[in-house]
Amino acid sequence: MLFMVRMDVHVPHHLSPEEFDALKATEKARAEELQRAGKWVHLWRIAGQYANISVFDVADAGELHDIMTSLPLFPFMTTEVTALCRHPSAISA
Amino acid sequence: MLFMVRMDVHVPHHLSPEEFDALKATEKARAEELQRAGKWVHLWRIAGQYANISVFDVADAGELHDIMTSLPLFPFMTTEVTALCRHPSAISA
Amino acid sequence: MLFMVRMDVHVPHHLSPEEFDALKATEKARAEELQRAGKWVHLWRIAGQYANISVFDVADAGELHDIMTSLPLFPFMTTEVTALCRHPSAISA
Amino acid sequence: MLFMVRMDVHVPHHLSPEEFDALKATEKARAEELQRAGKWVHLWRIAGQYANISVFDVADAGELHDIMTSLPLFPFMTTEVTALCRHPSAISA
Amino acid sequence: MLFMVRMDVHVPHHLSPEEFDALKATEKARAEELQRAGKWVHLWRIAGQYANISVFDVADAGELHDIMTSLPLFPFMTTEVTALCRHPSAISA
Amino acid sequence: MLFMVRMDVHVPHHLSPEEFDALKATEKARAEELQRAGKWVHLWRIAGQYANISVFDVADAGELHDIMTSLPLFPFMTTEVTALCRHPSAISA
Amino acid sequence: MLFMVRMDVHVPHHLSPEEFDALKATEKARAEELQRAGKWVHLWRIAGQYANISVFDVADAGELHDIMTSLPLFPFMTTEVTALCRHPSAISA
Amino acid sequence: MLFMVRMDVHVPHHLSPEEFDALKATEKARAEELQRAGKWVHLWRIAGQYANISVFDVADAGELHDIMTSLPLFPFMTTEVTALCRHPSAISA
Amino acid sequence: MLFMVRMDVHVPHHLSPEEFDALKATEKARAEELQRAGKWVHLWRIAGQYANISVFDVADAGELHDIMTSLPLFPFMTTEVTALCRHPSAISA
Amino acid sequence: MLFMVRMDVHVPHHLSPEEFDALKATEKARAEELQRAGKWVHLWRIAGQYANISVFDVADAGELHDIMTSLPLFPFMTTEVTALCRHPSAISA
Numbered sequence: 051m052l053f054m055v056r057m058d059v060h061v062p063h064h065l066s067p068e069e070f071d072a073l074k075a076t077e078k079a080r081a082e083e084l085q086r087a088g089k090w091v092h093l094w095r096i097a098g099q100y101a102n103i104s105v106f107d108v109a110d111a112g113e114l115h116d117i118m119t120s121l122p123l124f125p126f127m128t129t130e131v132t133a134l135c136r137h138p139s140a141i142s143a
Numbered sequence: 144m145l146f147m148v149r150m151d152v153h154v155p156h157h158l159s160p161e162e163f164d165a166l167k168a169t170e171k172a173r174a175e176e177l178q179r180a181g182k183w184v185h186l187w188r189i190a191g192q193y194a195n196i197s198v199f200d201v202a203d204a205g206e207l208h209d210i211m212t213s214l215p216l217f218p219f220m221t222t223e224v225t226a227l228c229r230h231p232s233a234i235s236a
Numbered sequence: 237m238l239f240m241v242r243m244d245v246h247v248p249h250h251l252s253p254e255e256f257d258a259l260k261a262t263e264k265a266r267a268e269e270l271q272r273a274g275k276w277v278h279l280w281r282i283a284g285q286y287a288n289i290s291v292f293d294v295a296d297a298g299e300l301h302d303i304m305t306s307l308p309l310f311p312f313m314t315t316e317v318t319a320l321c322r323h324p325s326a327i328s329a
Numbered sequence: 330m331l332f333m334v335r336m337d338v339h340v341p342h343h344l345s346p347e348e349f350d351a352l353k354a355t356e357k358a359r360a361e362e363l364q365r366a367g368k369w370v371h372l373w374r375i376a377g378q379y380a381n382i383s384v385f386d387v388a389d390a391g392e393l394h395d396i397m398t399s400l401p402l403f404p405f406m407t408t409e410v411t412a413l414c415r416h417p418s419a420i421s422a
Numbered sequence: 423m424l425f426m427v428r429m430d431v432h433v434p435h436h437l438s439p440e441e442f443d444a445l446k447a448t449e450k451a452r453a454e455e456l457q458r459a460g461k462w463v464h465l466w467r468i469a470g471q472y473a474n475i476s477v478f479d480v481a482d483a484g485e486l487h488d489i490m491t492s493l494p495l496f497p498f499m500t501t502e503v504t505a506l507c508r509h510p511s512a513i514s515a
Numbered sequence: 516m517l518f519m520v521r522m523d524v525h526v527p528h529h530l531s532p533e534e535f536d537a538l539k540a541t542e543k544a545r546a547e548e549l550q551r552a553g554k555w556v557h558l559w560r561i562a563g564q565y566a567n568i569s570v571f572d573v574a575d576a577g578e579l580h581d582i583m584t585s586l587p588l589f590p591f592m593t594t595e596v597t598a599l600c601r602h603p604s605a606i607s608a
Numbered sequence: 609m610l611f612m613v614r615m616d617v618h619v620p621h622h623l624s625p626e627e628f629d630a631l632k633a634t635e636k637a638r639a640e641e642l643q644r645a646g647k648w649v650h651l652w653r654i655a656g657q658y659a660n661i662s663v664f665d666v667a668d669a670g671e672l673h674d675i676m677t678s679l680p681l682f683p684f685m686t687t688e689v690t691a692l693c694r695h696p697s698a699i700s701a
Numbered sequence: 702m703l704f705m706v707r708m709d710v711h712v713p714h715h716l717s718p719e720e721f722d723a724l725k726a727t728e729k730a731r732a733e734e735l736q737r738a739g740k741w742v743h744l745w746r747i748a749g750q751y752a753n754i755s756v757f758d759v760a761d762a763g764e765l766h767d768i769m770t771s772l773p774l775f776p777f778m779t780t781e782v783t784a785l786c787r788h789p790s791a792i793s794a
Numbered sequence: 795m796l797f798m799v800r801m802d803v804h805v806p807h808h809l810s811p812e813e814f815d816a817l818k819a820t821e822k823a824r825a826e827e828l829q830r831a832g833k834w835v836h837l838w839r840i841a842g843q844y845a846n847i848s849v850f851d852v853a854d855a856g857e858l859h860d861i862m863t864s865l866p867l868f869p870f871m872t873t874e875v876t877a878l879c880r881h882p883s884a885i886s887a
Numbered sequence: 888m889l890f891m892v893r894m895d896v897h898v899p900h901h902l903s904p905e906e907f908d909a910l911k912a913t914e915k916a917r918a919e920e921l922q923r924a925g926k927w928v929h930l931w932r933i934a935g936q937y938a939n940i941s942v943f944d945v946a947d948a949g950e951l952h953d954i955m956t957s958l959p960l961f962p963f964m965t966t967e968v969t970a971l972c973r974h975p976s977a978i979s980a
Contacts, residue, residue: 133239272420470613576691748970
């Protein structure tokens with residue numbers, strides 16, 4: 051099942067730059083791992099904002115939630131989740 | 144360049160069902176044509192709503208606008224346009 | 237998979253009362269059919285509004301969409317869809 | 330009487346992880362106690378968000394308020410409360 | 423139980439002035455009847471708007487809904503419903 | 516003149532629990548004093564939220580403002596103020 | 609007592625231009641009458657919008673409401689009403 | 702003085718396509734006239750929407766308002782007006 | 795030229811009461827100075843809120859901006875700015 | 888390609904005035920550099936707010952993002968990004 055998630059990251063000003071950099075590095079590693087696993091199928095930056103548009107291909111909403119809460123930056127995000135399905139005019143399956 | 148567009152269609156109750164069906168048929172044909180041309184690269188239905196999430200791959204914002212206004216349902220849509228770019232954590236080019 | 241859907245019905249003033257009553261009767265029949273089929277597992281009226289809160293148990297987002305668009309009042313609704321999953325503090329499975 | 334409550338928890342970054350973990354443990358115990366008492370009749374996680382959708386079966390709004398303010402995470406929540414009633418198309422009593 | 427309801431009336435321009443006047447007269451009669459019955463305990467006009475703030479004293483949300491949908495202007499209203507309870511600083515019971 | 520005021524209190528996490536308890540105790544005393552004086556004529560808790568709906572009977576907007584800013588929790592509130600007047604369908608004077 | 613009112617007029621496309629012009633002429637006459645009576649003390653156009661910012665000096669909210677509903681364009685307006693009072697830093701009484 | 706105006710045009714479905722085309726032609730002529738006069742200094746299409754971002758260089762807000770209400774599509778627009786001034790980091794005068 | 799500005803002040807809880815009192819005293823002095831200079835022509839308190847409605851009479855938007863940023867409380871305000879012009883129904887010049 | 892960006896700066900009260908002044912000085916230098924490079928083609932202050940309206944002329948959304956994140960104040964901004972294209976009524980190329 052596909053879910054689109056928009057994630058807006060709020061810079062945690064109470065962390066030191068070093069702590070935030072460390073968080074971002076572990077976030078990047080986790081994101082790459084999930085992409086290689088075929089779970090995080092699209093990841094785009096929203097131009098001009100500390101935000102992304104992502105599409106996840108997961109078994110169900112529970113797996114999506116486990117993935118989202120496994121992200122190191124999850125406590126500093128606002129998320130919007132949209133359940134997607136096949137469009138009758140889409141030419142690919 | 145990639146743009147994400149969310150389109151919400153407002154049912155035009157002033158049209159007869161036949162007129163609306165005809166509009167939808169031409170919309171579907173145009174959508175398929177743009178997908179085959181490699182311009183409309185993702186088209187997903189938003190579950191439970193008369194709306195879609197689309198990603199377009201176009202030369203620039205002008206081409207996106209020409210495509211959008213060529214859609215027969217464009218006068219009955221609300222659209223949100225988001226310019227996308229490469230995410231530093233994305234593993235595909 | 238569970239989805240919560242809030243449906244707000246907008247009274248179609250361009251229909252005659254008889255036409256609207258007929259729509260509501262077919263809506264009721266369809267709602268009962270979907271409940272008996274185990275798909276529409278909760279249906280509550282929001283007090284004081286022409287709106288409901290519903291929970292659907294479906295295979296995936298595609299089945300939810302097919303159900304929603306099969307409702308006779310769908311063209312006169314605004315909907316909000318929320319994907320649900322198990323809460324770690326819930327005592328039932 | 331049934332009330333639907335949406336609770337969005339805001340991570341209290343001014344607490345230490347240990348303090349927050351302790352809060353969450355007492356929240357979980359209280360939630361389970363209220364479910365066993367038949368007051369908190371549905372508890373679902375909203376996928377991808379630190380939020381839940383709950384349904385409470387209480388004598389009146391006063392009992393709902395007492396329950397909500399007894400939750401250890403209440404000071405860190407935004408809540409939306411919706412009073413529910415029987416839907417004429419619901420097939421269960 | 424007490425509920426506060428804000429009602430915003432949208433002038434139905436598709437009705438003739440006579441039809442709308444007739445609707446308002448029956449609305450007034452119904453409002454007075456519900457006040458005399460002790461159900462509609464406060465009714466205030468919001469200054470400068472075609473809107474009111476009302477407080478209802480009813481057995482439960484179901485009775486509130488039956489009252490609201492019995493109002494002749496209900497199909498032309500937007501409503502906000504807020505469940506009230508006793509405030510610990512209130513000096514009256 | 517009647518004003519409805521909705522007050523949403525934001526828990527001041529920078530205060531110690533003792534400081535906040537002291538604030539709430541003085542708030543309660545002030546609220547009771549204003550009720551006994553016939554100025555604060557209705558005070559209801561909004562179920563499930565740290566918020567209230569109040570109605571004040573004051574000489575004018577200036578008196579309302581003086582009352583509101585005399586509340587110890589005023590610096591921690593968001594308020595909405597609505598000027599009320601007699602409704603033509605109200606049966607009490 | 610002073611009230612600020614923002615009025616946004618929605619062009620009534622179901623009226624003929626002649627009917628709408630007649631409405632506007634009576635609106636203008638009524639506005640001038642209320643200004644001469646010292647009730648409508650400020651009337652400014654919001655640049656670029658079919659909207660105005662007005663300040664009324666009235667006995668109470670009831671008089672404001674009577675004035676507003678006496679305006680021929682009232683059924684075609686959205687209004688926002690704000691109760692004003694003396695500012696401690698204002699140098700005029 | 703510079704003003705930025707965002708104009709969102711709402712397609713007037715109650716007009717025939719010929720009437721709407723005629724309106725758009727006169728709108729275009731008026732827009733070109735105002736650009737040649739040096740009043741309408743920037744005019745950009747918002748990609749994917751029936752909307753534009755414009756900058757006007759006018760004597761004052763009154764001239765802006767006269768220009769806006771002279772546009773044939775003004776009755777079918779929602780507008781947002783923002784007053785601009787020189788930015789201290791701008792390198793051009 | 796006239797501008798209406800709504801200013802909502804956010805209490806800076808990170809300042810000591812003495813620091814905040816000092817800020818407010820300088821704000822008051824500056825407000826009085828600008829009123830005596832004929833620039834700040836109306837200043838009203840919004841009843842029940844730490845907010846005001848002001849009207850400024852300035853040469854242009856640049857002068858308005860210089861005035862606003864000269865206010866000691868400017869860093870703690872949210873502002874809304876509305877450009878005003880003469881209303882055709884206003885009887886004063 | 889042209890993008891309009893609205894930037895609202897949130898004063899970082901956790902920084903000392905000296906630290907914030909230093910940030911603003913580097914921001915100004917970077918803004919001037921980008922203007923001289925022909926990338927930041929318009930920069931206007933929004934009157935009365937700590938905000939600006941900017942237009943960037945860049946190769947694509949990726950270049951826009953690199954520019955935005957190179958701004959020293961980027962972590963303290965809320966941004967809105969709008970993709971622009973040629974308007975058919977614009978008289979300049």
